[in-house]
Amino acid sequence: MANIQTNNSFSEINEEQMPIAKNKLHGWKHFAGLYAGEHVAATEFVIGATFVALGAATKDILLGLLIGNLLAMCSWWLLTAPIAVETRLSLYNYLNKIAGNSMTKLYNWANVVIFSVISAAMITVSSTAVRFVFDIPAQLNWYPNSFWFVAIVLAVGTIVVFVAMYGFATVADFSKICAPWLFVIFIAGSFTLFPALSNHVLGTTTLTGWGDFMTIGDSSIWTGFTGDGEKGIGLLEVIGFAWAANSITHFGLIDMAIFRFAKRKSYGLFSGVGMFFGHYLAWISAGIMGAGAAVLLKTTITSLDPGDVAYHALGLTGFVIIIIAGWTTANANLYRAGLAAQSIFVNQSREKTTAVVGIVTVIIACFPFVFSQMLPLLTYAGLLVVPVGGIVFAEHVLFPKIGLTRYWAKYQNISRSTPAIATWALALIFGFGLNALDVMSFYYLFIPTWVFSIVVYTLLAKKYGADKDYTQEVAAEVLEQQQIVAYQAEQAINDKPFIHDTSGISKVLNAISVISLLIITAFACQVMFFSETMTIYDENKAQFEFYCFLFTITYFASAYMSLKRQKALNR
Numbered sequence: 001m002a003n004i005q006t007n008n009s010f011s012e013i014n015e016e017q018m019p020i021a022k023n024k025l026h027g028w029k030h031f032a033g034l035y036a037g038e039h040v041a042a043t044e045f046v047i048g049a050t051f052v053a054l055g056a057a058t059k060d061i062l063l064g065l066l067i068g069n070l071l072a073m074c075s076w077w078l079l080t081a082p083i084a085v086e087t088r089l090s091l092y093n094y095l096n097k098i099a100g101n102s103m104t105k106l107y108n109w110a111n112v113v114i115f116s117v118i119s120a121a122m123i124t125v126s127s128t129a130v131r132f133v134f135d136i137p138a139q140l141n142w143y144p145n146s147f148w149f150v151a152i153v154l155a156v157g158t159i160v161v162f163v164a165m166y167g168f169a170t171v172a173d174f175s176k177i178c179a180p181w182l183f184v185i186f187i188a189g190s191f192t193l194f195p196a197l198s199n200h201v202l203g204t205t206t207l208t209g210w211g212d213f214m215t216i217g218d219s220s221i222w223t224g225f226t227g228d229g230e231k232g233i234g235l236l237e238v239i240g241f242a243w244a245a246n247s248i249t250h251f252g253l254i255d256m257a258i259f260r261f262a263k264r265k266s267y268g269l270f271s272g273v274g275m276f277f278g279h280y281l282a283w284i285s286a287g288i289m290g291a292g293a294a295v296l297l298k299t300t301i302t303s304l305d306p307g308d309v310a311y312h313a314l315g316l317t318g319f320v321i322i323i324i325a326g327w328t329t330a331n332a333n334l335y336r337a338g339l340a341a342q343s344i345f346v347n348q349s350r351e352k353t354t355a356v357v358g359i360v361t362v363i364i365a366c367f368p369f370v371f372s373q374m375l376p377l378l379t380y381a382g383l384l385v386v387p388v389g390g391i392v393f394a395e396h397v398l399f400p401k402i403g404l405t406r407y408w409a410k411y412q413n414i415s416r417s418t419p420a421i422a423t424w425a426l427a428l429i430f431g432f433g434l435n436a437l438d439v440m441s442f443y444y445l446f447i448p449t450w451v452f453s454i455v456v457y458t459l460l461a462k463k464y465g466a467d468k469d470y471t472q473e474v475a476a477e478v479l480e481q482q483q484i485v486a487y488q489a490e491q492a493i494n495d496k497p498f499i500h501d502t503s504g505i506s507k508v509l510n511a512i513s514v515i516s517l518l519i520i521t522a523f524a525c526q527v528m529f530f531s532e533t534m535t536i537y538d539e540n541k542a543q544f545e546f547y548c549f550l551f552t553i554t555y556f557a558s559a560y561m562s563l564k565r566q567k568a569l570n571r
Helices: 007-011 028-039 043-053 058-087 091-133 147-166 168-202 210-221 235-244 265-297 306-314 316-344 350-365 374-401 418-437 446-466 471-494 504-529 534-569
Strands: none
Touching (some): 028 168, 043 091, 043 265, 043 316, 418 446
16 A cells, blocks of 8 residues: 655655645736747748748648647647646656656656757857857758858857756746737738748739738748749648647647646646737748748858848847747747756756756757747657657546556556556657558658557557456545645645735836837838839838847846746745
8 A cells, every 4th residue: 555645754745746726826828828829939930941841732731720729729629638637646656656766767858859959059159149140051961061150050059058957947037028029020021021922923022912911922832832843732731740749748748847736627728829920920930931031142042041131121130039039939948958868867966967968959950950940849759759749648538437456557556667667669660660650641650659559558558457456445535635635735834925016117028028029010011012123122121220239239128027026026
């Protein structure tokens, strides 16, 4: 029978290893903001332009991204959030509970690799902005061809590593205020280049209706053909990638770490804020910006990197968006990689493991293939960890319905779950085997792989004892969870309530932030809708670039001051 804990023993357990206390739960606004900030990032420049390069058609982009992102939102809502809210555990802790320490270490190794690669891609993207300033050639090969580009990557990467080691909390706070600005800037960037595209296709800078937009899209942006004149990807591929892009976090259940703080399961729906602001509007905007920059420079979109695109769309603000969006995303992912590494090397500090992982990450970032191959990298990363999500889904959702017992491995004191490890290995062989055989689009491989892992794990778990009688152990588990709730309630008595800053100064600062974004939007609309000729367009665009940069500085200054005042009240 499981041991019953005392309050004293609970105090000795790391808070992260226990279910989240009720007083630590967040409302829906927290998750809307979190997903908006996480999914409107520098990668959108890369992915948006990639859809253009892959030859997607306009109607397939508009419809495919809508359906794919809707499916992704539903995956968070129906898969990730319910398990997270019911257990209040992160995936790492849940996995340790059902599969033992060995499986958890394997999984952490996988996360070290995945998050290091994503962080490396962001460092490379940020470096494209810096290299543009120093007139270093665009890095479009798999390997760097400029010593100075490598030097820039090393400099940018070093800053990222040190911040991830010692200053992540500040960056995390700063990232929260980036989301509204990023959304406005992506839309504004597409507005400022669309008249140039219109003039290139229609011979006029103004649109008369939706038909003109579709004509421009089909002729100059999402043509349905690659740069080599070959037939491009279709509707199903667009849907598949939009759904698979974040399969690591929803089908793979990594975002249990986020939704364990949710008051309700329905808060999974607020992932849609990030999906439709980031992965819909931002991808479309990035495609327009990439095509527009190519027209202005009389080149192809494949000859441009994110720095080129951002600068020609936004002027100096383009440098800001590439650096900030890449930097904040790189820091978040390197921090995750460091945490995963620290859970493997438990005797080492998080700072030390982050430093080691960071060095490897920066070396990877020197090779531009990391960001140029973002679509397949994200898809294969999902394929790597989705089986683990299938194992957890089977244990938590399926087992009680078919007469098997949750946490059976814990009740048997198993530290190395053969069913879990074997299932993961077999699922990887199955998934990558399907890819090698080219049975279906690799964007959808995560679905049969997930189903395969559920079936295999269920069968193996039953064989290894999940169907035995654990009545006493289950009763002890229930009692322990009740004791944890009581202990956390006792600890929460002395918690200070959150204080909202309602001071006049903060209200003024918040008003300045909002007005700054509205002014940027107004100047972007002027370029888009009031540029009757290319001469007027050039004048409007130059004006936009100046005021966009000025009010970007104003926005961040006022928003950050407001944030600091709010945090000071709750120290």
